[in-house]
Amino acid sequence: xxxxxxxxxxxxxxxxxxxxxxxxxxxxxxxxxxxxxxxxxxxxxxxxxxxxxxxxxxxxxxxxxxxxxxxxxxxxxxxxxxxxxxxxxxxxxxxxxxxxxxxxxxxxxxxxxxxxxxxxxxxxxxxxxxxxxxxxxxxxxxxxxxxxxxxxxxxxxxxxxxxxxxxxxxxxxxxxxxxxxxxxxxxxxxxxxxxxxxxxxxxxxxxxxxxxxxxxxxxxxxxxxxxxxxxxxxxxxxxxxxxxxxxxxxxxxxxxxxxxxxxxxxxxxxxxxxxxxxxxxxxxxxxxxxxxxxxxxxxxxx
Numbered sequence: 119x120x121x122x123x124x125x126x127x128x129x130x131x132x133x134x135x136x137x138x139x140x141x142x143x144x145x146x147x148x149x150x151x152x153x154x155x156x157x158x159x160x161x162x163x164x165x166x167x168x169x170x171x172x173x174x175x176x177x178x179x180x181x182x183x184x185x186x187x188x189x190x191x192x193x194x195x196x197x198x199x200x201x202x203x204x205x206x207x208x209x210x211x212x213x214x215x216x217x218x219x220x221x222x223x224x225x226x227x228x229x230x231x232x233x234x235x236x237x238x239x240x241x242x243x244x245x246x247x248x249x250x251x252x253x254x255x256x257x258x259x260x261x262x263x264x265x266x267x268x269x270x271x272x273x274x275x276x277x278x279x280x281x282x283x284x285x286x287x288x289x290x291x292x293x294x295x296x297x298x299x300x301x302x303x304x305x306x307x308x309x310x311x312x313x314x315x316x317x318x319x320x321x322x323x324x325x326x327x328x329x330x331x332x333x334x335x336x337x338x339x340x341x342x343x344x345x346x347x348x349x350x351x352x353x354x355x356x357x358x359x360x361x362x363x364x365x366x367x368x369x370x371x372x373x374x375x376x377x378x379x380x381x382x383x384x385x386x387x388x389x390x391x392x393x394x395x396x397x398x399x400x401x402x403x404x405x406x407x408x409x410x411x412x413x414x415x416x417x418x419x420x
Contacts, residue, residue: 120403124315125291126279129396131315133403141320141402141410142358144385158188159203159258171200172230174222181206182226184263191264197239200263202226211259212248213356220349221342227261227366228341231333234265240370241266241273242333249361252384269373277373288376292325299405303350303415307343310351312404312411317392319385319400320360320407322351323378330377331369348379354414355383 120133158166161179173183187199204212204223215223227244234242246261247253280287295301295311302310302322310324324347326340336344355362360383369375391397 122315124313125287126276128279129315129317129398131317132397132399134399134401141407144319144358144360144383157208157256157258159201159256159260160208161206167201174226179206182223184226184230187262195267197264197266200230200265202230202244202261202263204259204261208258211356212246212261213352215349217346217349220352221345224341224345224348228333228336230263231366234263235332235334239265239267241269243270243365245363245365247363249384251361252363252382254361269370273367273369273375274373276367277369277375280375286329286374286376288325288378289329292327292376300408302408302411303347305343305346307340308347310347310411312408314404315398316400316404316407317398318382319402320355320383320410321404322381322411324348324351324381325376325378331371331374332377333366333368335377344379350415350418351381351411353418354411355381357414358383360385 119135122131122133123129124131156163156166164170164183168186168188171184171186173180175181182202182204184200184202187201190199192199202223205215205219212220212223231242231244243264243266244261245264248259292309296304296309298311300312300314302312304310304327307328308324308326310322313321313323324344326336326344328340330336330340362381362383364379364381366377366379367375368377386398386400388398391399
């Protein structure tokens with residue numbers, strides 16, 4: 119058994135060698151859906167969703183569309199919830215996308231976030247739940263936006279910790295992880311690694327190497343490099359049929375936080391120890407996970 123503190127000493131990860139597995143030892147049952155139900159996200163069923171906020175069209179038909187969430191977790195004045203329907207094809211999942219279509223979806227995320235920032239929503243939180251074990255209630259590929267009027271307290275707290283001593287600790291973490299066994303992949307502008315103390319088996323963090331704080335700060339080169347590594351990781355996870363969550367974390371001028379993406383394969387179940395004490399028990403070291411991803415990337419073709 120090994121106990122590790124996370125980068126900011128907020129929690130501990132217990133690596134239990136008695137449960138030791140290889141990264142690809144996790145067998146996942148595919149989510150089974152009721153084929154008799156009408157899918158509100160499929161073409162022809164647009165009247166089954168609330169107000170459409172926007173769409174990307176191709177030859178007169180929508181390709182991607184985003185709508186208000188029919189079952190929002192919260193409403194104004196706290197904020198609003200949206201659904202981003204990533205494809206008009208019911209069976210196609212994000213890990214199936216080619217590079218061009220994936221970039222188009224990522225640009226939709228960015229444009230939605232920037233648009234809400236211009237509308238004075240302070241934290242447009244974009245995230246995805248894939249698979250019932252990760253909280254998804256619909257099979258048709260979609261992601262979500264929890265659009266906060268104000269920055270959540272945890273992000274403010276994390277910003278204060280990250281910027282202690284007036285420098286970005288994430289920048290130091292990125293620099294160190296590029297030289298560690300936990301490095302998965304890097305290109306000119308972006309790095310992906312498994313964090314030193316994961317909350318989930320095979321967890322991945324992706325960062326722009328440059329100190330970018332907000333969605334508004336991306337230039338085209340950094341954005342494309344980010345999409346390239348992001349898609350590679352998603353394709354590996356998709357090939358393994360793992361349920362997963364991902365979410366984008368970022369800051370503001372008042373509360374700076376290095377922009378990043380966290381991808382969490384839902385391969386271990388939290389129980390009382392994790393929930394009450396923030397001691398996260400995993401069975402695969404991040405070094406082994408990183409090596410698995412590196413090996414898989416070598417065999418990928420986008």
